[in-house]
Amino acid sequence: xxxxxxxxxxxxxxxxxxxxxxxxxxxxxxxxxxxxxxxxxxxxxxxxxxxxxxxxxxxxxxxxxxxxxxxxxxxxxxxxxxxxxxxxxxxxxxxxxxxxxxxxxxxxxxxxxxxxxxxxxxxxxxxxxxxxxxxxxxxxxxxxxxxxxxxxxxxxxxxxxxxxxxxxxxxxxxxxxxxxxxxxxxxxxxxxxxxxxxxxxxxxxxxxxxxxxxxxxxxxxxxxxxxxxxxxxxxxxxxxxxx
Numbered sequence: 001x002x003x004x005x006x007x008x009x010x011x012x013x014x015x016x017x018x019x020x021x022x023x024x025x026x027x028x029x030x031x032x033x034x035x036x037x038x039x040x041x042x043x044x045x046x047x048x049x050x051x052x053x054x055x056x057x058x059x060x061x062x063x064x065x066x067x068x069x070x071x072x073x074x075x076x077x078x079x080x081x082x083x084x085x086x087x088x089x090x091x092x093x094x095x096x097x098x099x100x101x102x103x104x105x106x107x108x109x110x111x112x113x114x115x116x117x118x119x120x121x122x123x124x125x126x127x128x129x130x131x132x133x134x135x136x137x138x139x140x141x142x143x144x145x146x147x148x149x150x151x152x153x154x155x156x157x158x159x160x161x162x163x164x165x166x167x168x169x170x171x172x173x174x175x176x177x178x179x180x181x182x183x184x185x186x187x188x189x190x191x192x193x194x195x196x197x198x199x200x201x202x203x204x205x206x207x208x209x210x211x212x213x214x215x216x217x218x219x220x221x222x223x224x225x226x227x228x229x230x231x232x233x234x235x236x237x238x239x240x241x242x243x
Contacts (some may be wrong), residue, residue, distance in 0.1 A: 084115070
């Protein structure tokens with residue numbers, strides 16, 4: 001359902017640490033700088049559908065992925081900057097800076113700087129390759145770990161839902177999607193509509209036609225031309241006609 005989203009992923013440039021910085025801030029930036037070429041190579045191979053190439057790269061990515069922490073590192077002061085390590089997390093800090101508000105103990109007026117650690121990108125690459133190799137259970141586990149680290153990451157969310165569909169894990173879809181949508185703050189209307197329509201597909205598979213129709217109508221309210229919502233309504237109509 002979401003396999004065409006690869007081309008939309010934007011690479012956020014690493015911000016190099018100041019020369020005077022040392023310790024944890026510098027270590028994180030150095031880790032990201034070392035990982036970035038491998039991740040960029042993976043995305044290039046994935047875009048080209050070079051299956052032998054990305055399959056050969058997978059063990060290298062998995063080795064790096066296995067060492068990731070369970071959660072995203074918290075923002076920290078690094079010299080005159082406050083480093084924020086995830087692009088979605090950074091949105092809240094950027095909003096606070098624009099509003100002149102203190103946030104998480106950092107005073108208003110702090111210089112918030114994004115240093116993308118690429119944890120979500122790494123999770124996406126590992127899970128995507130595993131999915132393409134039809135190891136859906138492994139892909140689900142990789143995406144789940146990525147979402148534990150970066151819970152608001154949209155591309156991981158879409159791919160996790162696609163993997164649930166491939167695993168016929170229909171009962172898991174609605175609770176997962178509802179939890180994500182309740183906490184998300186920046187997914188656009190069509191993106192939300194796609195996820196709600198995916199709930200409808202799960203409901204059809206579970207035999208819950210009223211739930212499916214309700215999900216499809218909610219999706220259409222956000223995106224009147226949503227193709228997945230139309231598909232769900234067609235499936236509901238076919239089921240009702242058959243009965």
